[in-house]
Amino acid sequence: MKLIELQAINKHYNLGQTQMTALKDITLNFDKGEFTAVWGPSGSGKTTLLNLIGTIDEPSSGTIFINGKDVSKMSDNQKSDYRNLQIGFIFQNFNLIPVLSAVENVMLPLQIRNTKTSAARKKAMQRLKEVELAHLADNRPDKMSGGQRQRVAIARALVTDPDVVIADEPTANLDLATSIHIIEIMQKLNKKEGATFLFSTHDQRLLDRMNRLVKLEDGCVV
Numbered sequence: 001m002k003l004i005e006l007q008a009i010n011k012h013y014n015l016g017q018t019q020m021t022a023l024k025d026i027t028l029n030f031d032k033g034e035f036t037a038v039w040g041p042s043g044s045g046k047t048t049l050l051n052l053i054g055t056i057d058e059p060s061s062g063t064i065f066i067n068g069k070d071v072s073k074m075s076d077n078q079k080s081d082y083r084n085l086q087i088g089f090i091f092q093n094f095n096l097i098p099v100l101s102a103v104e105n106v107m108l109p110l111q112i113r114n115t116k117t118s119a120a121r122k123k124a125m126q127r128l129k130e131v132e133l134a135h136l137a138d139n140r141p142d143k144m145s146g147g148q149r150q151r152v153a154i155a156r157a158l159v160t161d162p163d164v165v166i167a168d169e170p171t172a173n174l175d176l177a178t179s180i181h182i183i184e185i186m187q188k189l190n191k192k193e194g195a196t197f198l199f200s201t202h203d204q205r206l207l208d209r210m211n212r213l214v215k216l217e218d219g220c221v222v
């Protein structure tokens with residue numbers, strides 16, 4: 001069984017009278033433990049694809065199976081359980097909470113799940129150590145560089161031990177050297193943890209570092 005299966009996925013957006021097709025007849029599988037980049041120019045459908053896999057959005061037609069389960073047959077509760085328990089999200093703009101320190105940001109997903117503070121802090125510190133940021137645990141995001149903030153976001157995405165980490169353009173706001181460092185950290189965690197990493201990028205300079213590449217153009221896999 002594949003971890004994620006997309007079968008004949010189409011996604012249309014209605015813009016007044018006209019219809020815009022963001023994804024056309026996408027059939028793709030992702031195995032457990034994969035490290036895959038979705039690459040394509042702006043507007044090619046990368047965010048749309050990742051949002052469908054993250055069950056943030058629904059396809060217009062076609063079927064998505066996650067662990068063999070048809071997503072369209074899941075209840076809202078089942079979908080939010082999947083999002084909360086099995087996925088870690090990393091965003092282009094980091095989405096850290098400015099008034100919390102790095103370690104408090106990383107603890108947050110555990111605290112939402114009622115993990116005791118001491119256990120959450122311990123786990124968060126482990127994750128910060130893995131992204132080489134233990135020494136900045138008590139700093140707030142505004143005292144950190146972009147690359148450091150994104151590493152906090154990676155630690156936060158992994159703190160719940162998700163099956164899938166979804167990262168939409170995690171390096172878009174970073175310079176090349178920092179982007180490569182971020183990719184290498186994700187790769188290391190992918191190897192160590194076996195979590196599936198799916199991320200998007202439009203940066204061609206990062207492509208030779210990918211294990212698998214899904215190229216999108218005008219909503220089609222090419």
Ligand SMILES: Nc1ncnc2c1ncn2[C@@H]1O[C@H](COP(=O)(O)OP(=O)(O)OP(=O)(O)O)[C@@H](O)[C@H]1O
Binds near residue numbers: 042
């Ligand atoms: N909510 C929406 N309503 C209407 N059209 C949308 C919506 N979201 C995306 N689109 C359109 O769907 C297409 C794919 O968009 P998407 O955001 O998935 O591209 P992308 O590859 O992530 O681009 P970028 O690299 O700029 O982030 C684009 O043409 C976009 O204009």
Ligand SMILES: [Mg+2]
Binds near residue numbers: 046047048168
């Ligand atoms: Mg996008």
